Amino acid sequence: MAAVIDLHEVADREHEARSRYPWRIKACASTACLSAGAGATVQALEQTIEAADLVLDAVVVPTGCMGLCSRGPLVRVLRRGGDETMYQAVNKEVAIDIVRKHVRNHEIVDTNLLDTNIPFFTSQERVVLANGGVIDPDRIEGYVAHGGYEALRKAITEMAPEQVVEEIRSSGLRGRGGAGYPTGNKWALLAKAEGDQKYVVANGDEGDPGAYMDRTVMEDDPHRLIEGIAIAAYATGASKAYIYVRAEYPRAVERLDRAIRVARRNRLLGRRIMDTDFTLDVEVRIGAGAFVCGEETALLASIEGRRGTPRLRPPYPTERGLWGQPTMINNVETLANVPTIINKGAEWFSSIGTERSPGTKVFALAGDLVNIGLIEVPMGITLRSIVEDIGGGIPDGRSFKAAQTGGPSGGCIPAEFLDTQVDYDSLRQLGSIMGSGGLIVMDDTQSMPDVAKFFMEFCMDESCGKCVPCRAGTVQIHTLLDRIGNGDAVWADLRHLEQLCATVRDTSLCGLGQSAPNPVLSTLQYFGKEYEELLSDEKKEVADA
Amino acid sequence: MTDARTARGSTRAGSPTRRAEDSHPSGDDRYLVIDKHLKRARFSQDQLIETLHVAQDVFGFLDESILVYVARALRLPPSMVYGVATFYQLFTFDPPGDHTCTVCTGTACFVKGADDIVAQVGEAFSIGAGDTTADGTLTLKTARCLGSCGLAPVVLLDGAVHGRENADEVLAALTRIMEAEPAEPVGAAAEGGEG
Numbered sequence: 001m002a003a004v005i006d007l008h009e010v011a012d013r014e015h016e017a018r019s020r021y022p023w024r025i026k027a028c029a030s031t032a033c034l035s036a037g038a039g040a041t042v043q044a045l046e047q048t049i050e051a052a053d054l055v056l057d058a059v060v061v062p063t064g065c066m067g068l069c070s071r072g073p074l075v076r077v078l079r080r081g082g083d084e085t086m087y088q089a090v091n092k093e094v095a096i097d098i099v100r101k102h103v104r105n106h107e108i109v110d111t112n113l114l115d116t117n118i119p120f121f122t123s124q125e126r127v128v129l130a131n132g133g134v135i136d137p138d139r140i141e142g143y144v145a146h147g148g149y150e151a152l153r154k155a156i157t158e159m160a161p162e163q164v165v166e167e168i169r170s171s172g173l174r175g176r177g178g179a180g181y182p183t184g185n186k187w188a189l190l191a192k193a194e195g196d197q198k199y200v201v202a203n204g205d206e207g208d209p210g211a212y213m214d215r216t217v218m219e220d221d222p223h224r225l226i227e228g229i230a231i232a233a234y235a236t237g238a239s240k241a242y243i244y245v246r247a248e249y250p251r252a253v254e255r256l257d258r259a260i261r262v263a264r265r266n267r268l269l270g271r272r273i274m275d276t277d278f279t280l281d282v283e284v285r286i287g288a289g290a291f292v293c294g295e296e297t298a299l300l301a302s303i304e305g306r307r308g309t310p311r312l313r314p315p316y317p318t319e320r321g322l323w324g325q326p327t328m329i330n331n332v333e334t335l336a337n338v339p340t341i342i343n344k345g346a347e348w349f350s351s352i353g354t355e356r357s358p359g360t361k362v363f364a365l366a367g368d369l370v371n372i373g374l375i376e377v378p379m380g381i382t383l384r385s386i387v388e389d390i391g392g393g394i395p396d397g398r399s400f401k402a403a404q405t406g407g408p409s410g411g412c413i414p415a416e417f418l419d420t421q422v423d424y425d426s427l428r429q430l431g432s433i434m435g436s437g438g439l440i441v442m443d444d445t446q447s448m449p450d451v452a453k454f455f456m457e458f459c460m461d462e463s464c465g466k467c468v469p470c471r472a473g474t475v476q477i478h479t480l481l482d483r484i485g486n487g488d489a490v491w492a493d494l495r496h497l498e499q500l501c502a503t504v505r506d507t508s509l510c511g512l513g514q515s516a517p518n519p520v521l522s523t524l525q526y527f528g529k530e531y532e533e534l535l536s537d538e539k540k541e542v543a544d545a
Numbered sequence: 546m547t548d549a550r551t552a553r554g555s556t557r558a559g560s561p562t563r564r565a566e567d568s569h570p571s572g573d574d575r576y577l578v579i580d581k582h583l584k585r586a587r588f589s590q591d592q593l594i595e596t597l598h599v600a601q602d603v604f605g606f607l608d609e610s611i612l613v614y615v616a617r618a619l620r621l622p623p624s625m626v627y628g629v630a631t632f633y634q635l636f637t638f639d640p641p642g643d644h645t646c647t648v649c650t651g652t653a654c655f656v657k658g659a660d661d662i663v664a665q666v667g668e669a670f671s672i673g674a675g676d677t678t679a680d681g682t683l684t685l686k687t688a689r690c691l692g693s694c695g696l697a698p699v700v701l702l703d704g705a706v707h708g709r710e711n712a713d714e715v716l717a718a719l720t721r722i723m724e725a726e727p728a729e730p731v732g733a734a735a736e737g738g739e740g
Binding site for chain 1: 590591592593594595597598625628629632633634635636650651652653655656657660688689690691692693694695696697699706
């Protein structure tokens, strides 16, 4: 059996290796920046360093997401013992400039300088994304040097499983997949459940269009997720875990596979982890393009290799899950919070955010905003602060119209509620949901009935077809929205629309159908006038008469 | 990776791998890739989706003979394999065209006018989303979200990312690619730096 990794030694060696270079250039190599050409940037940086004979002075570290995706590719230049400079839109030419001017001559490349004192960076609080833009996701040493696997060591060598569950429970952590169920309670249910084999499943089926929080965690900090899963398994008595990843995330699958192999080699997974009696196997399972598989019972069916259709609950998966055995499904972001909670304590965690929604939340900020990217903010921050400070407001002199949270399951929040605190309960009161963290801002050129139709088309396509309200209801709602959009609708159609939405919401089998009407209902509530204006004049009069 | 369940599913392994070393009995060696995966997965029935992914990777699409082959190997009813293959959107049953244009229709791209790109490309080539032109040169696809919302609207042309483009630019780029001239470097469109 291979030797257990010595965390301290690895960390020390890593710190020492780092201090060897006077300059360290961190280049964002996350999917968003790669799409913007970061591959060429990294290459240019490395080639220029070599050509300028600076190989002993500077090293390039490809890292995970730095956050401000719309300004990518992003690069941070760190000088030993001190200052740090951030650059935006670093294409090949700028990369060459950075090495030649900044590293060699100590001159800042003014044209592409990115001020890190803007609210986009200063208003954030990074817990889950702490290593984003800092470590190379493919090297376990980087993760360990930042305290990685220390929480797992602490949990399995110093704490009883019940203590770990209690720590999570008292931290107040709630499920980051959207519904916000208290994580500690779920863990306690699985710990109590009886079965020959218990399973932990990390839900990385991030289907909400416009959201890529979980992908970022899986791609940029895979060991954090693995550590969170291992702690969850230890606390609940599970010995097998699955990470269910969308097939659309090949890089996440690749990095997780590699991280699992490395963790196993270092006895952080597998049999007798860190020489204790704790044993855990982790396996990645890949989806194949079905939004409904984010629903937990559908996800389980998919892991078993079947059609991803949900089933009625109860029995809940913690009683009967994978192959009839007790199974717990946690969202990727939820599990990514766990190592930090164990390290810093429940009290520290619950001091962030609000009383009922402690901690932070990662949002994928997109749409009509100046700054687009991935952010992590304390719960309870106002929507206004996210839109105006972090997002930098609406570009092109337009004004804010609505913020859409929760994707196809969420709603549109109008300007009058911009001062609402962002937490599970406040958003629900407004007819939206926290969701997994997609936050799309729309300016005054967007038509709300159009947006509602866009989401309904999504739900219609993604309905698995198992229950009638969702299968047929989403089609009928879409037809009505189509009629409204074409100007063929009458007043009665609007009433129909509302009734139908209520029926689908109240009678669908799973969360997909139950929440599918949310975008329509919330836009009807806040932007009802837009629907009315689309009714043809003639028909309005007929209806009024 | 070992797993109690995988082991159980493997006890009655199908025969197709027996002579997998050289060439495949069917005469199509692409089946060897499937066999290799099945063997590694120990013919576990819960590996059906993974197996279909592997099959689609090597064949480019799935057809009846491939589905039946997988069904036999995993000892599953062909109806179930068909049911699973048709349930998930990433499995396709038609050979893709020579070139592919994938338009992201995630929310951020929708807000930035992705539907207009789909409509105009579709019109220019007389195809709908998901279709391939009659001469098999172009497949037009839509994607749920490519997760590069900072570049919205995002279009993939033969796998290369083109960000912040309008319909005209996409059509121009498509024409270039289809005339087999070298395409623009990836991400060239992103230099503008919005806002």
